[in-house]
Amino acid sequence: MSDAKLQAVLSSLPQGTRQLDALPSNGPAPDKSFVKLNTNENPFPLPPIIMQSAVAALNRQYLYPDDDNISLREAASSTYGVSTDQVIAGNGSSELLGLIYRAFLAPGDKVAMISPGFSFNRKLAMLHGAEFLEIGCQTHSLPMEQLLSGPAKDAKFILVANPNNPTGTFLSISNIERLVAQSDRLVVLDEAYVDFAPDHGLRLINRYSNLLILRTFSKSYAAAGIRVGFGFGHPEIIGRLRNIQNVFNMNVIGHAVGISVLAHRGAYAENHKHIRHERQRVTAALSQLGFSVTPSHANFLLARVPAGQDGSWWQAALERQKILVAYFPDNGLEHCIRVSIGTKEQLDAFLAAARDIVGSLNIPGTTGRGASGSARSVR
Template sequence: MKWVRPQINNLHPYIPGKQVTGKVVKLNANENPYPPSLGAIAVLSEINTDNLRLYPDAIAVNLRKVAANIFDVDDDQIVIGNGSDDVLTMIIRTFLDVGDSISVVDPTYTLYETLAEIQGARTEIYPLNNDYSLPDSFFQTECKVIFLPNPNAQTGTLFPTEQIERLCGNNNSVVVIDEAYTDFSGVSSIPLIKKYDNLIVLRTVSKSYSLAGIRVGFGISNKNFISAMMKVKDSYNVNAVSQLIAAEAIIDRKQFNWNIGKIIETREWFSKSLSDLGWKVTPSAANFILVEPVKDSPEAVKEKLEAAGILIRHFNTPRLKNKLRISIGTDEQMKNLLKVIT
């Protein structure tokens, strides 16, 4: 189309997991099967609807304060996004000019590359080792921004903190550690922000707080990076209702701890059950597992499960085409899945 920028004409857009309603079990988008904090849900019935005439707080003062307390940083070290995807967009806008480059691993979350492409930036891809650990070359990368999820998206692999430190200390790049799944691992790079002034850590309420639908994410870094990112964000990027719900949800440590404990417990027995069947299971520190079926092809397994009303994810890319990614649901959902495949 002649009116559209060439970058957009040629863009490979990010493809999210299929969203369907009705009687299906969704284990295809790493959503959480359990309800969010009751306090967070109660916010909905207590909202003064007259206030919805007004714009939301553009810089989410209260939510930042609450989040700063949880993440043990200062308020001005946090920016709130419309999901952590929105914080990724802020990072791209803040740090990348046309022609600059980002570095990512493969496999990983593909939105980094898509956003860079929209900005006219290049992506250097570093294939992970066969066991999905980081290749040595990744530590020598020269680029403007490094994007690395920890645990990694699609594989669930947790990279050791020493390696994150090596990435931050080794080069002149901005290092973005995307911790969308880290609550299921118990490890975080947030404490490293004091030590490295090129580090940004991302968090979200989408996974461990069961609130993917409200779209709230956090960018955590040094004050200078955060104030630069605040300049480029959309003016009222997080709606008023989501700000209120997210603040209540992250305060509720009891529900959070229960949720995390339960998902980890289910992940561990479910991984073992699949290993016992002979499937190859990549050790996961997230709320999903990456597996290789033993007899049937991944496509056949996916179709069989779909026919039984269970959705899982298959990525048709060279490194992942033999694999399936299964989000961790309730014990009952995982038991039903096992029944279908055995």
């Protein structure tokens, strides 16, 4: 049915908004029977003491959360040893990424990201009509020359996720410091997975005014659905971001959980131990099955699938067994899948399905269960 008014309204959208239609969507939410290992959540409940503060916050549901997230920012400032005006709080760190793009970019500007990287950035760049430069980084050190000269030299900011998503690789903080020291661009250091890594960059924050660090409570603090994120940087830059932020961007539960997590970070020791242990166990098990796993410093694994099929084939084969993993169709990751570190039971189910699939493929030199019944159809 043609709707002339709707067409007129849609055609008034700027090109950046319309271009987003071309990007792949996340697809429908899976039903609860699926084992969900595709978006790097932390699968455990909140520690009881933090859950109590979330429930108590529900009794304040009729109030707006406090202005400018001040109580949460103050709590973060004392936990992380920075001043309150060096902190911005976000409805997840992705809100803060969005603010950075909105604050710094005009159509035609350039933004540079270490690649492969967090794909949401490509969407944000497109939305703002920016040129998105993906700077390949295959080794354990930043491609300094490419970042400091050539097209990236003019980028409005440079994005480095450390540990990186989707690779799970970790760059030394001295390597990152070299970039921040030598560049006059804003360097956005996205530390979404830092609590699973050996080091972090926050100690650089008072030394370099061109460094902006992002953190989230979605991964290491099991609060993805509650949406708590932080940015740390120079007060002038943080102030500009706060200026353009939505009023009441967070909610009372996010504030309460954020403050409680900051007070009880030790309550996650077992959780983080589990993730490190399972990361190692699943790496070894996948290697035995013929996968090649990138050593990970995050709560997920990037695994190159055994020869013969690509990552998309594996994603579909696992989905038929009710296991969801992530697949990235570009940046040389066509033969990889990314698997989040879930509970032991979830990962056992994933490994059993992977064994079954490898067995049905009869790949020489692997230790799948052997073909059981008829071979699976190969797409």
